[in-house]
Amino acid sequence: MRKFVLGLAMASTAIATPALARDNAWYVQIEGGPMIVEDMRFDISGLSNQNVLSTKTGYDFGGVVGYDFGMFRLEAEGSYRRANADEYSVNGVSLGRSSVGHVDALSFMVNGLVDFGPDDGLQGFVGGGAGVARVKAQLNGNPNGAVNDSHSSFAWQLLAGVRAPISSHWDAGIEYRFFNAQNVRLVTLGGREMDGRFRSHSLLGTLTYNFGMAPPPPPPPPPPPAKTYIVFFDFDKSNLTAEAQSTVTEAVSAAKTLGSVRIMVTGHTDTVGSDRYNQALSIRRATSVKEEMVRQGLGADSIAIEGKSFHDPLVPTGPGVREPKNRRAVIDLGG
Secondary structure, eight states: OHHHHHHHHHHHHHTSOOOOOSOSEEEEEEEEEEEEEOOEEEEETTEEEEEEEEEOOEEEEEEEEEEEOSSEEEEEEEEEEEEEEEEEEETTEEOOSSOOEEEEEEEEEEEEEEEESOTTSOEEEEEEEEEEEEEEEEEOSSTTTOEEEEEEEEEEEEEEEEEEESSSSEEEEEEEEEEEEEEEEEEBTTSOEEEEEEEEEEEEEEEEEESSOOOOOOOOOOOOOOSEEEEEOOTTOOSOOHHHHHHHHHHHHHHHHHOSOOEEEEEOOOSSSOHHHHHHHHHHHHHHHHHHHHHTTOOGGGEEEEEOTTSSOSSOOOTTOOOGGGSEEEEEEOO
């Protein structure tokens, strides 16, 4: 099971891609789940492995207060783990598989974690911690093997897992924890010292509340102003109607937003009348638009005009046809 737990945590972490997490925010977390304790082997009076304790699957739970700096998290953790004895051997003599007691560890750790993955999706993390643990054992046996003692020592741990948001403030996750308390020194009821270690592997479910919310995505940029505007005219006219004047005003505003642009105004006509007459009319229409743009603040040198008579219709027609869409001037903000 140890290999399975390690593989699950590491594989889940590997599927995420680097990104920032909930920046600059405090959080609190509760965690809990099953735990396996490695066989505890105690040296007694300088003789190695005189007492061996095997335990049943136990439990591990705790709480965390942390701060998320972005890609890195720092947290303070308190946790408690306990497992009942499965078999206890004293000086090589097994006491059998009856209930012979339990072992537990209370720890206070400082953890550092690095996050990987999108803040709004599945996110992996790895890290570790160090602190102090109080390991306690209550084990039955003869006076030389019976124990009812505790000892505090340095402890460290490795952490890996995945988490995902379930709301704007809440995250849920799975965490693997390897915990190690070294140099555990207990005294039997017979006064003999036992030196060993406490090592465990836990698979924890986590529930986290973030006091800061993930920042909302930035608003989409405004669309760029249009670069082409069409001004329509009445039949055989070159003066601007109210609607045409409004279109010119929009074009002037867009030109000012774009900054330094070269503007081309091209006049057009329908197919009523001669080419010579309509060429002059198309020039007059382009000139009317230019004069209005200059009046609204654009430089005359930035605006060029031309006329195309009826040779570039918006709506193709035969000769002598009054087509309103062809009586126009096109404003092109060339940039």
